Amino acid sequence: MRWLDPGEGGPAVEVLDQTLLPQHRRSVVCRDIPTLAEAIRSLRVRGAPALGVTGAYGVALGALVDGDAQGAAATLSAQRPTAVNLGWGCRQVLAAGPGPAVMLAAARRLDADNTAACQAMGRHGAALLGDHAKVLTHCNTGTLACQGIGSAFGVVRTAFEAGNLGHLWVDETRPLLQGARLTAYEASVLDIPHSLIVDGAAGALFAAGRVDAVLVGADRIAANGDTANKVGTATLAVLAHHHDVAFYVVAPTSTIDPAAADGAAIDIEYRDAEEVRTAVGIAVLAPATTPVWNPAFDVTPAALITAIVTERGVVRPPFQTGLATAAAAG
Amino acid sequence: MRWLDPGEGGPAVEVLDQTLLPQHRRSVVCRDIPTLAEAIRSLRVRGAPALGVTGAYGVALGALVDGDAQGAAATLSAQRPTAVNLGWGCRQVLAAGPGPAVMLAAARRLDADNTAACQAMGRHGAALLGDHAKVLTHCNTGTLACQGIGSAFGVVRTAFEAGNLGHLWVDETRPLLQGARLTAYEASVLDIPHSLIVDGAAGALFAAGRVDAVLVGADRIAANGDTANKVGTATLAVLAHHHDVAFYVVAPTSTIDPAAADGAAIDIEYRDAEEVRTAVGIAVLAPATTPVWNPAFDVTPAALITAIVTERGVVRPPFQTGLATAAAAG
Numbered sequence: 001m002r003w004l005d006p007g008e009g010g011p012a013v014e015v016l017d018q019t020l021l022p023q024h025r026r027s028v029v030c031r032d033i034p035t036l037a038e039a040i041r042s043l044r045v046r047g048a049p050a051l052g053v054t055g056a057y058g059v060a061l062g063a064l065v066d067g068d069a070q071g072a073a074a075t076l077s078a079q080r081p082t083a084v085n086l087g088w089g090c091r092q093v094l095a096a097g098p099g100p101a102v103m104l105a106a107a108r109r110l111d112a113d114n115t116a117a118c119q120a121m122g123r124h125g126a127a128l129l130g131d132h133a134k135v136l137t138h139c140n141t142g143t144l145a146c147q148g149i150g151s152a153f154g155v156v157r158t159a160f161e162a163g164n165l166g167h168l169w170v171d172e173t174r175p176l177l178q179g180a181r182l183t184a185y186e187a188s189v190l191d192i193p194h195s196l197i198v199d200g201a202a203g204a205l206f207a208a209g210r211v212d213a214v215l216v217g218a219d220r221i222a223a224n225g226d227t228a229n230k231v232g233t234a235t236l237a238v239l240a241h242h243h244d245v246a247f248y249v250v251a252p253t254s255t256i257d258p259a260a261a262d263g264a265a266i267d268i269e270y271r272d273a274e275e276v277r278t279a280v281g282i283a284v285l286a287p288a289t290t291p292v293w294n295p296a297f298d299v300t301p302a303a304l305i306t307a308i309v310t311e312r313g314v315v316r317p318p319f320q321t322g323l324a325t326a327a328a329a330g
Numbered sequence: 331m332r333w334l335d336p337g338e339g340g341p342a343v344e345v346l347d348q349t350l351l352p353q354h355r356r357s358v359v360c361r362d363i364p365t366l367a368e369a370i371r372s373l374r375v376r377g378a379p380a381l382g383v384t385g386a387y388g389v390a391l392g393a394l395v396d397g398d399a400q401g402a403a404a405t406l407s408a409q410r411p412t413a414v415n416l417g418w419g420c421r422q423v424l425a426a427g428p429g430p431a432v433m434l435a436a437a438r439r440l441d442a443d444n445t446a447a448c449q450a451m452g453r454h455g456a457a458l459l460g461d462h463a464k465v466l467t468h469c470n471t472g473t474l475a476c477q478g479i480g481s482a483f484g485v486v487r488t489a490f491e492a493g494n495l496g497h498l499w500v501d502e503t504r505p506l507l508q509g510a511r512l513t514a515y516e517a518s519v520l521d522i523p524h525s526l527i528v529d530g531a532a533g534a535l536f537a538a539g540r541v542d543a544v545l546v547g548a549d550r551i552a553a554n555g556d557t558a559n560k561v562g563t564a565t566l567a568v569l570a571h572h573h574d575v576a577f578y579v580v581a582p583t584s585t586i587d588p589a590a591a592d593g594a595a596i597d598i599e600y601r602d603a604e605e606v607r608t609a610v611g612i613a614v615l616a617p618a619t620t621p622v623w624n625p626a627f628d629v630t631p632a633a634l635i636t637a638i639v640t641e642r643g644v645v646r647p648p649f650q651t652g653l654a655t656a657a658a659a660g
Contacts (some may be wrong), residue, residue: 022616023614024618040471057379061483079489093373105468110466121638135344138530169623171530172606172615173530174502174504174528174529174530174614175414175528177615177616179584180606180607180615180616180620181615181616182545183399184616184617184620185617187622188617188619192434194620194621195605195620195621195622195623196607196621196622196623197606197622197623197624198504198505198529198532198561198562198606198619198624199504199529199530199559199562200468200501200503200504200529200562201623201624201625201628202560202565203562203563203565203566203567203568203628204561204564204565204625204628204629205623207564207628207631208631226442226586229529231528231531231534232529232530232533233533234533234534234537235530235532235533235534235565235569236533237566238339238533238534238569238572239565241570242568242571244349260635274528276502276510276526276528277510277526277612278611278613279609279612279615280613280614280615281606282609282612282613283501283610283612283613284344284501285507285511285516285609285610286351286352286507286510286511286515286526287514287515289518290500290510290514290518290524290526291525291526292498292525292526292527293525293526293527293531293535293536294527294531295531296535298531298533298537299534303469316523
């Protein structure tokens with residue numbers, strides 16, 4: 001995702017359409033708020049930190065093209081309920097206004113800060129891993145999700161570039177297969193040694209002693225450390241706990257929601273049954289009338305998290321004080 | 331799967347092609363051993379108990395059409411390494427020979443016994459469930475997998491027919507989606523209230539208190555109770571243990587392998603990467619060169635199993651003696 005200046009065909013937000021990867025690399029140029037809102041809702045752009053940056057540029061776009069930054073912020077924030085970064089990015093830019101120029105400058109600053117935050121998370125997280133660690137990850141937390149080098153994936157990439165990654169295990173992450181479609185793609189582009197597994201195979205992988213650490217991103221971290229992330233994350237946390245394997249959440253401090261006391265306060269997005277009844281909308285997997293329970297996220301209890309890695313350092317349990325300090329340091 | 335007599339176009343084994351369900355109901359008539367072997371290898375017929383009956387009829391078919399029951403048993407047994415029932419069914423019929431007529435009679439008896447065993451497992455298992463239990467199951471263990479009413483699914487069906495089932499949660503069971511394609515199909519044909527979930531969503535389902543019991547089948551049960559079943563089963567067992575939910579294995583005594591001391595002695599089948607890189611061979615889910623780790627089964631440690639339900643009654647931990655007694659009672 002990137003901002004297009006007038007000289008590049010803008011003002012607009014250009015989104016690489018992630019729903020088409022890895023088969024097609026096609027971009028959508030969003031010149032107005034309805035087009036950008038659709039791109040967010042349809043997951044053409046996704047990933048909590050990337051949504052923060054998208055929201056930021058989106059509010060600047062609204063100010064520029066409609067003279068309505070407030071309306072843009074309200075519309076964009078409402079597209080995905082769970083990722084706190086989306087509304088945060090919108091609010092940051094609104095607060096910098098009024099005036100489209102200062103708002104765009106604020107969005108650019110937020111984008112650059114986010115990229116720097118990924119680098120910092122990569123350093124802090126890689127320092128936690130043992131030599132040649134075999135890491136299991138879920139969903140996609142790389143460049144596509146975060147801009148920069150990513151959050152959990154940025155840690156993997158940092159360890160790999162230091163010659164210190166054993167292996168990357170990639171959960172396919174049904175229903176929308178962000179692991180298979182996006183993380184496997186990013187790993188293969190970077191030549192990171194990796195293998196794809198179905199989500200259910202994680203139990204066998206842990207039992208075989210082939211996982212040294214789990215690294216995941218986050219969509220919202222409550223004040224006590226309870227963490228909402230892509231559905232399947234809580235399953236991995238229980239497996240890691242049972243097999244005595246470290247479980248790390250990697251996320252920028254913009255993901256911390258001090259207003260949510262604990263996981264029960266986090267609104268979980270439920271998505272359409274067709275996501276489960278089909279694969280990437282093409283293959284029919286189940287009878288057309290099969291009822292489906294399709295939460296997009298789950299909540300991992302703080303008690304199952306070894307540490308939370310932010311751009312401002314590593315927060316250890318009990319998380320309450322450390323998270324409050326990290327969130328306030330901005 | 332059923333035997334076709336000469337008056338019905340046989341001698342042959344007719345197999346409903348499960349790889350095409352739920353979209354198409356198409357049968358393959360196997361008049362020779364290579365065709366039947368391919369049907370087993372390609373999972374057109376699958377499910378441990380159904381493979382036992384298929385092996386039995388297959389040996390009779392080999393005796394009838396080639397005069398070579400031994401060769402048929404050797405070929406058919408070799409198609410799937412993990413399900414012990416396949417070789418068991420072949421051996422039972424071989425032992426009844428020589429002579430095609432007595433072998434076919436033995437296969438018919440084994441088929442009828444298997445159907446009766448499903449009824450008995452259904453009764454024993456349903457008696458373990460609380461009132462209106464919400465049951466989570468994995469893979470397919472119904473009529474398609476077992477003939478008769480099924481093993482774990484037969485328990486669900488028995489509870490439902492007694493008006494005592496709360497809800498059936500169906501794991502989609504990647505990569506081959508036997509839950510989505512087959513169990514959801516069987517549940518909908520029978521009007522059993524059910525919902526489909528992605529495998530990763532089980533953690534959220536347990537955390538929400540929406541699972542009262544897990545019921546799964548088995549492909550091979552070692553002497554100590556360690557149980558090989560469809561990949562993803564061990565993940566559910568850890569989740570059930572963590573959330574203090576009962577975890578039941580339901581399988582006929584032909585699934586017990588006294589020769590395997592524990593799970594480490596069970597040969598796990600690894601299958602092709604394309605199963606994971608695609609959905610039902612149609613939708614492309616990952617880059618074509620992505621390496622894949624694709625075990626078809628995993629092993630659930632006996633310590634995570636609440637009870638093993640067989641047609642001869644319920645075996646409780648420690649399993650060693652009870653399983654030996656149940657296996658020997660035949």
